[in-house]
Amino acid sequence: MRAPNACKSLSALSILSLAALLAACAGVPQDSQPASPALPGSVVAPPPAAAMPQLTAYDWELVAMSDRHGRSDTRWRQASPRAPRLHFENGRVSLHNLCNVVSSSYQLRGSMLELTQGVSTRRACAEPALNELEQRMTAALSGAVSYEVRNNAGGPPLLVLHFNDASRWELKGTPTPQTQYGGPGERVFLEVAPHRVACSQPLVRGAQCLRVREVRFADNGVRQGTGEWYPLYTEIEGYQHEPGMRNVLRLNRFKRQQAPADASPWVYVLDMVVESERVR
Incomplete structure (x- = not known):
């Protein structure tokens, strides 16, 4: 596959990147509670994972972020025209709706979550704010330590990711096409x-x-x-x-x-x- 000329605004994936991807083919919601203040470095322990819906049955759209002190972080709303989205499939989680698709392998141990360092496609990003958001979210992903899924009565489930710096993301679930x-x-x-x-x-x-x-x-x-x-x-x-x-x-x-x-x-x-x- 021939890469586009360097003067083009977007660059194609390298052959190696595409080969790896081919091989791998396989506002806060009303029900959520305000983030509890936490000491730096502490981790909020979620409930047991036994009753949690499968992560792979949904695509998860970001609806809220908070820092380690529980303060809302809304910078992502201005940077991204579409809410960032997580997709879990075949032992990998991918981050969409930014400049690039960021992908990482993951493992679940009960309610604990382990992710490897993410790899990314190589499209150019013309928007500085979106590029900064992508870098920040990519770096944060490798620090995920646990998760919980809240079942909303009459509404979509809510995925809460907890990170090693006590920050967290909240994401709304939509059934994947495979589920639909x-x-x-x-x-x-x-x-x-x-x-x-x-x-x-x-x-x-x-x-x-x-x-x-x-x-x-x-x-x-x-x-x-x-x-x-x-x-x-x-x-x-x-x-x-x-x-x-x-x-x-x-x-x-x-x-x-x-x-x-x-x-x-x-x-x-x-x-x-x-x-x-x-x-x-």
């Missing part, structure tokens, strides 16, 4: 053309669809070939297309159990952006 669609998705790579094309959709006048083609990679990350271009008659969950940008996306594709008559039987969910290039 009743099983694992199929891993596919699609290249998205820089511009949408006119397409025929009975209920949408003047519809414009993403123009895509399948991309095939070897296990070592080298591109093997591409398919034919075609209009995609559905949107990709988690992906916002910017006109003039060519992207290669790693996606999970799910089959709907009961699709509406005017809808695609397939659901595409963004896993990560593999390549980006601005086309003049």
Whole structure:
């Protein structure tokens, strides 16, 4: 796979980084309590993990951060247009909605949580505040020591991560696509053309669809070939297309159990952006 020219605003993953990723394929809510003041270096012990929902059944969206004194830290709200999100799968946790996707392996021992030093994709970040937030959250992740999941009556569960400096994150759970669609998705790579094309959709006048083609990679990350271009008659969950940008996306594709008559039987969910290039 050829890396984009250095003058482009975003840089592609290196072959080694992509190969590693291919190999690995596999405001505070009302119910939360204010953070209790803690001594520096102390750790708040959460309840036993026996009754906790599985972390892998949800994607976890950040809703609150607090420092070691229990004071709310709201800087992340101004830095990130979308709330940072954690995803747990196949023994790895990944941090999304920043400049890059940060991934780390993890182990659970009861309510204790151990994470290794994270690795990151290598996209350039044009926003200084977002870049600073990414660095801060990446550094903090390796200091996670325990977790708890609170079951909210009539609402989504809340994940609370505790860190070795007594700071904490609170994250709201949303069922993963695997949970929603009743099983694992199929891993596919699609290249998205820089511009949408006119397409025929009975209920949408003047519809414009993403123009895509399948991309095939070897296990070592080298591109093997591409398919034919075609209009995609559905949107990709988690992906916002910017006109003039060519992207290669790693996606999970799910089959709907009961699709509406005017809808695609397939659901595409963004896993990560593999390549980006601005086309003049």
